[in-house]
Every structure is written in structure tokens, then in C-alpha cells.
Amino acid sequence: MAGARDMPLRRLRLRRPTDTLGDRLYVLRRRWRTLVRLSLGTAMAYFIATHLLHHQQAFFAPIACIIVLIAGGGLRGRTSYELVLGVATGVLVGELLILAIGRGTWQMALIVTLTVVISTLLGLKGLALTQAATSSVLLAAVIPAAGVSNPAISRFLDALVGGAVGLAMILLVPRNAIRDIDREVQNFLTRLADILSRTAQALRTVDANLADLALEEARSMQPQVESMTSTAANVSEIARMSPMRWKQRGHVQTYVATVRDLDNAVRDARVLARKVSALLRHGEVVPPDMDIAIDALARAIGIFAGDLSEHEDFDEARQQLVEAARMASIALPDAITMNSASIAAQIRSLAADLLYASGYTRDEIDERLEFG
Template identity: 60%
Template sequence: MRPHPLLSLRRVPRPQESFADRWATLRRRWRLMLRLSISTAAAFAIATHLLGHQQAFFAPIAAVIVIIAGAGQRGRTTIELVVGVAIGVFVGELLILTIGRGAWQIALVVALTVAVATLVGIKGLALTQAANSAVLLAAVLPATGAGNPAVTRFLDSLVGGACGLAMVLLLPRNPVRDMNQQVQRLLEDIAEVLDRVAQSLRTGDAALADIALGQARSAQALMDSVSSTGVNVAEIARMSPVRWRQREELARFVGSVRDLDNALRDVRVLARRVSAMLRHGETAPRDMQDAIERMGRAVRIYADDLATHDSFAEARDELVAAARIAITCLSGEMTINAAAIGAQVRSLAADLLSASGVTRDELGDLLAFD
């Protein structure tokens, strides 16, 4: 029996993680370890030696919270996280000084901390950390003669948060590399979907088109991640002096996010239309599968050359050729599905060209077919 065409397109299952894989992950985390080490040490030293605080454990804890929980949530979210910890400390200590420590006191402290944090606009992870800070305070006894614990630990949390934020800005991840990796994965997923759609047209297999549609839908989570990363790296480039020189390149990446989102939507519609055509027994226009295969090749060129853009001209030529084939092969009698597929291929070409830096005026010239 002839194997299903999908078998030749499936990815090889990822092998179980080995010690070598974990070692490679550890090597990639050198920046994170350096941030944590320096920020916690600096926060503890400042709180202990400069401010004269005893039991200054909240300063390094706040630094860890900002660096770990704030990863990928820069700017406003990181600042809210610091403020959330500080509010939890402040409200918790003020209440504990009055009502003491115990089970019912913890319940009251957490409830009031969440209420205060909500009223000042703290939410999400920052709200969680405010509640956690209050719980920790209610369960840990302060040292004798340590001064006002509410003020002390409030300052400690601010010192630690500031140290953590400073390390995030001074030792940021490489935003260009992060965007490159995620966009590359997205483009590879789009190329795989296009391969399956073309194969379904070539073999008349509607089930394969449905599988392609499912994969295109699943890729939306990655697209959302790309969008989130785009916002975050733009903030890093704006806030961190270390990455200022990358702002222009990042602007191109971030500017392409909307076009990539549109391209993914185009691919979903394309797969759905092809599935509908095949399920209704309609004959695909001749050469349409060739047009879609060329689009897949163009997308892979983009994915391979994101860093250098050396072959972008070749990819653009492939997209224009694919759109031309898809439109010109719609001759004679055609169904609504066939017309929609041709239009969708052209729309996908336009969005991918826009993502690669082609202007709207240039698009009109490139995709104007007689």
C-alpha cells in the first residue's frame, strides 16, 4: 500500500532530553545566573550595610522576583511587580504590629493586602507577589531591636526590586536573537502548512488539507508569543542602553508582526478553502499547487535568512511568481472556492512581502497582473 503523503511531512519526534541537552540549557542561562548573583548580592549589601537593616532577606527576594517573574514583562509590569511586593510588605507589617501573628491574622492580612493592591491598580503576577509578601511577613518574626519592620521591609523590597530591574537593563537578553528565533519558528510552521496544502491539492486528499488547517490554527499560540515578544523587545531596546544600537533592526522586526499575523490568517483561510474544494469534489485549477509550493519555498528562504536578508530578493521573486501563477491559472469556468484560493494566495503573498519590508506602493506594482 502506498504511504499517506502526510508521513513524509511529519516532523521527527523530539528525543528525550539528555544530560547534554540540560548542559546546553545551563550554558545558555549564564546571563540569568549572573543577573541573579549580582542583583541579590547588591540588594543585600545595600540594605544591610548602607541602610543598616537587620534580617534584610526581603531585598534579595525582591530582586529574584523581578528578574524571574518579570522576564518578558518589562517596563510597567516590572515596576508594578516591585510596587506589589512593597505594598504587601507595608500593609502586612502595619497590620501585624497591631494584631500580632497567627492563622486568622494571616487570613486578614492577605485579604486586606489584595484589597489595597487592587485599589491602587496592581493586578496579575504583581498582585500574587503582594499576597505572597504579606504571608511571608505574617509567618516570620523580626529580629529584636531591628527598628520599625514595616518601613524596613518596605525599603528592602524597593532596594531589591531596583537592583533586579537594573540588572535586567544592564544585562538584557539579546532582543534581536529572541525575535529572530520566534519568527523563524513561525515561518517554518507556515511553510509546513503550505507544503501540506499543496500536497493535498496534488493528491486530492481533503483530510490532509484538514490537518494543515489544524496546524495553522495551532500556530496562533506561537503568533501570540511573537506579538508579545515584539512588544517586550521594543521596550528593552528603548530602556536598556546596552541594546540601543539594535533599535532600528528591532523596529523592522516589530513592524512585521502585524503582517505576519495577517499571513497566518491567510494560511488558515487557504487551507479551509482547499479542504472545502476537495470535499465537494471540485477540480483544482491547474498549476495552483505549484503556486502554493513556490510560496512555501519563499517562506523557508525568509526563515533561513532572517539574520542576513541576503536572499530576500529571491524570496520576493518567488512570492510574486506564486501570486501570478495563482491568478492567471483562474481561467474559464471556476468555482467560488477556486476563485477564493487564488485571491488568498495573492493576499498571502502581499502580507509576506509587506513583512519583508516592501512598501504599499511597491506592492501595487509587484502584484498588478494583467
């Protein structure tokens, strides 16, 4: 009975808050590039197909443009090209099959099946394969206007035109590469600093449960790591390919170079939290000032985040990281246990990962973290 009484409360907690008009207006303002791309791109694609190529019913040109802009706007270059090829392949294969077998219910099933088979053999997959199938369905359902000659070639060219215009709009009205990667990295660094602060608090209060919470939070960051890695690859291509973002290339590469080391850092944070939990649960002596060393790491991450965003040098962050590693070495008790030694080692590893992210070489890190 208690579980039944608690059910409405649990459902209430799981409900997401309703978006306000202000929230939607904010999202709309953020989408101004998408609106510009869609309006200019669809008009341009339709104009080229209708007035320059003289195609009737040139609906596939703006449709292909929309597909590339909406579905492919956040994808890497090769995936976007495959998306264009998927749309064009679906159009060509579908139209050729229609010319051979006509339109109808069983023809629809056969056209979709053969389009997917041929697209798969061409190496298309994922979103590109989906678009090939949907393009063939649209063709099978739409009867060309009277007088349209060779609709297979016309619609294939329309799809290519629309896809090419969509790609051009992505390059000419590109995402703000720095803003996109900075948002991801700053959120990541904020969470990582919070995890370290919670781990330090666990040592201060001798609370193993708090260390376990930090461990769970660190484990939950893997999807964010994958998203950050994907964004880094995307913005790197934008900065390299789009003339509008060429001036951002240096700053973008600084971000991209840090991502792998940040992934290593959160892995070390997981091990650190786990070792802190083990030390506390086994009732071992808490090394004095080890919590201060972990707090110093958290502060260093905040400084690092600011330097990264402002594209400044990392001198202050590096000093803090070296100091955190030094404090951890000093904090080791005379009677070293496996867990206390592991905690100090993980603090050093975290500092090293972030020093790598700041641009230090292995030799430079070894030199600065040598406290013997």
C-alpha cells in the same frame, strides 16, 4: 475490552521523553544570564540594604531582587515595575497591620485579605497581586530581631531596593533581543511554509484529507502567534531601554514590524487550506499549476526567513512572492468556480501580507500584483 487493551498504549504515547543530562546541561548553559543576574543582584541588594541603609534582617532586599529577576525577567517594563510595587506594597501593608494587631493565626488571615484588597484598589493584578499577598504572609510569619526600629519602613525600603536592583540587572545583563525574536519568528515561518507545502501536496494528489490536516495545523498556530507578539513587545522594550542592546534597535524593529503581517499571513493560510479542501471535496477541477504557485509561496517564505535573520534586503523574497501571485492568476481555469477563485485570491493575499512584512507600501504592492 478493546478500549481497555489500548489504554496502556495510549498512555505510553502521551508520556514525554525523559530529559537527559545533556539536555539539562544545555538548559543550564542557556541560563547563564540568569545566574549572573541572580548572583550579582542579590549580593548588591543585600549590600545596599545592610551596609548603606544599615538595616538588620535585610532579607527582603535579595528576595525582592530574586522575584523580579525570576518572575519578571521576561515581562514587559510596566509589568516589571508593577511587580516591584506589588512586593513593596505587600511588605508595607503587612508590616503596618502587624504593628497594629500583632501576629497569629487569625491575624494571618486578616493581613492577607486586607493586603489583597488594598493592592487591588491600587490597581495591582496578576503576578503583582500574588507577590503582594505572599510578601505579607512572609512578614506575618517572620518575627523581627530584637532592636529593629520601625520594621515597616525598613522592610518597605528593602523591597524597593531589591526590586530596583533586579530591574537594573535586567537592563545591564539583558536578554539577547535578536536571538529571542529570531527563534520565535523562524519557528513560525517554518511551520507556515510546511502548511503551504502540505496544501500544495493536497492539490497535486487530490487529497482533501491532506488539506484538512494543513487547516488543523494552521489553526493550532494561534498560541504561537500570541507568543511571538508578546516576545516582540518584550524585545522592543529591551532594545529601547537597555544600553547593552541599543545597537540592535534597528534589527529588532524590522522583526517587530513583520509580526502583525505574519499574523495576517497565517489567517490567510487557514482560508487557503479550507478552500482547497472544499474544492477537492466538491469534485471540482483542480486548476493546473495552482499547486506550483503555492509551493512558490512556501519557497518565498524560506528566503524571507533567511533575509530577516541576516538583516538583508528582501529583493529575492519579494520576486518570489510576486511570481507566486502571478502564477496563481494564470492558473485559474476558464470556467472559474467560487473555490478556485478563492484559492487564487488567498495566494495573492498571502503574498501581499509577506510583501507588507518586507516593508512594501500598499501602493507598491498594488503595482506589483497587478497582472491585468
